[in-house]
Amino acid sequence: GDSVTQMEGPVTLSEEAFLTINCTYTATGYPSLFWYVQYPGEGLQLLLKATKADDKGSNKGFEATYRKETTSFHLEKGSVQVSDSAVYFCALSPNFGNEKLTFGTGTRLTIIP
Amino acid sequence: DGGITQSPKYLFRKEGQNVTLSCEQNLNHDAMYWYRQDPGQGLRLIYYSQIVNDFQKGDIAEGYSVSREKKESFPLTVTSAQKNPTAFYLCASSKDWTNEKLFFGSGTQLSVL
Numbered sequence: 001g002d003s004v005t006q007m008e009g010p011v012t013l014s015e016e017a018f019l020t021i022n023c024t025y026t027a028t029g030y031p032s033l034f035w036y037v038q039y040p041g042e043g044l045q046l047l048l049k050a051t052k053a054d055d056k057g058s059n060k061g062f063e064a065t066y067r068k069e070t071t072s073f074h075l076e077k078g079s080v081q082v083s084d085s086a087v088y089f090c091a092l093s094p095n096f097g098n099e100k101l102t103f104g105t106g107t108r109l110t111i112i113p
Numbered sequence: 114d115g116g117i118t119q120s121p122k123y124l125f126r127k128e129g130q131n132v133t134l135s136c137e138q139n140l141n142h143d144a145m146y147w148y149r150q151d152p153g154q155g156l157r158l159i160y161y162s163q164i165v166n167d168f169q170k171g172d173i174a175e176g177y178s179v180s181r182e183k184k185e186s187f188p189l190t191v192t193s194a195q196k197n198p199t200a201f202y203l204c205a206s207s208k209d210w211t212n213e214k215l216f217f218g219s220g221t222q223l224s225v226l
Contacts, residue, residue: 004155032213034213036215038217041120041219042217042218042219043203043205043217043218043219043220044119044156044203044215044217045206045217046214046215049213049214089155090155093213095211097210097211098144098146098207098210098211098212098213098215099158099161099163099169099171099210101193101213101215102155103155103156104155105153105154105155106155
C-alpha cells in the first residue's frame with residue numbers, strides 16, 4: 001500500500017537557520033503530495049501541496065518540490081523563525097478520494113532564538 | 114469565523130464506559146473525518162462521512178461508532194470494546210470527499226482512568 005516516510009525528529013534549529021525536513025513516499029500511480037503543519041494546541045493546517053511531478057508548492061516561505069525520480073517531497077525554508085515551531089506532516093493522496101489520504105509520522109521542529 | 118470545533122479538549126474514560134467526542138463544523142462541508150493520532154505514528158483514519166446520513170469505516174474502525182444525522186455534526190463514540198483508547202483524536206472536514214484540503218479541529222485528548 002501507499003506509505004510516507006519522514007525524517008525522525010525532534011529537530012532543533014537556531015533562528016534564521018536553513019531548514020530541510022525530508023519526506024519520501026511509496027505509491028502506485030501519480031499521487032498528490034502535501035505538507036500539513038500542526039502548531040501547539042491546534043489542529044493540522046494545509047501548508048502547501050503539489051499535484052504532479054516537478055511541481056513546487058510554496059507558502060509562508062516554505063517550499064517543496066515533487067521529485068518523481070527520487071520519490072521525494074522535502075520541505076525547505078531558507079530562514080526559520082521562532083513562530084515556525086510546530087509539528088510538520090508529509091502526506092499523499094492517490095487522488096481517488098480522501099479515505100486514502102496517508103500521513104507520515106510527523107516531525108517536531110523547535111526554533112530557538 | 115468559519116471553522117471546525119471539537120469538544121471537550123480533554124476527556125477521561127473509566128473501564129467499561131462509552132464516551133462521545135463532539136465535532137461541529139460551520140464551513141458547509143459535505144465530508145467529515147475522524148483520525149487517531151498516537152505518538153510516533155501518523156494519523157490513522159477511524160471513520161469518514163462523504164455526505165449527511167452516510168458514513169464508512171476507515172482503517173481502524175473497531176471499537177468506535179459514529180453518526181451523521183446533521184451536515185454540521187459528526188460525533189465519535191469510543192466504546193468499551195476499544196481496548197486501547199488513549200490517544201489524541203482529530204476531526205476534519207473538506208468541501209467534498211475528493212477535495213484534498215482538509216480543515217482540522219484542535220483535537221481531543223482521551224485518557225483512560
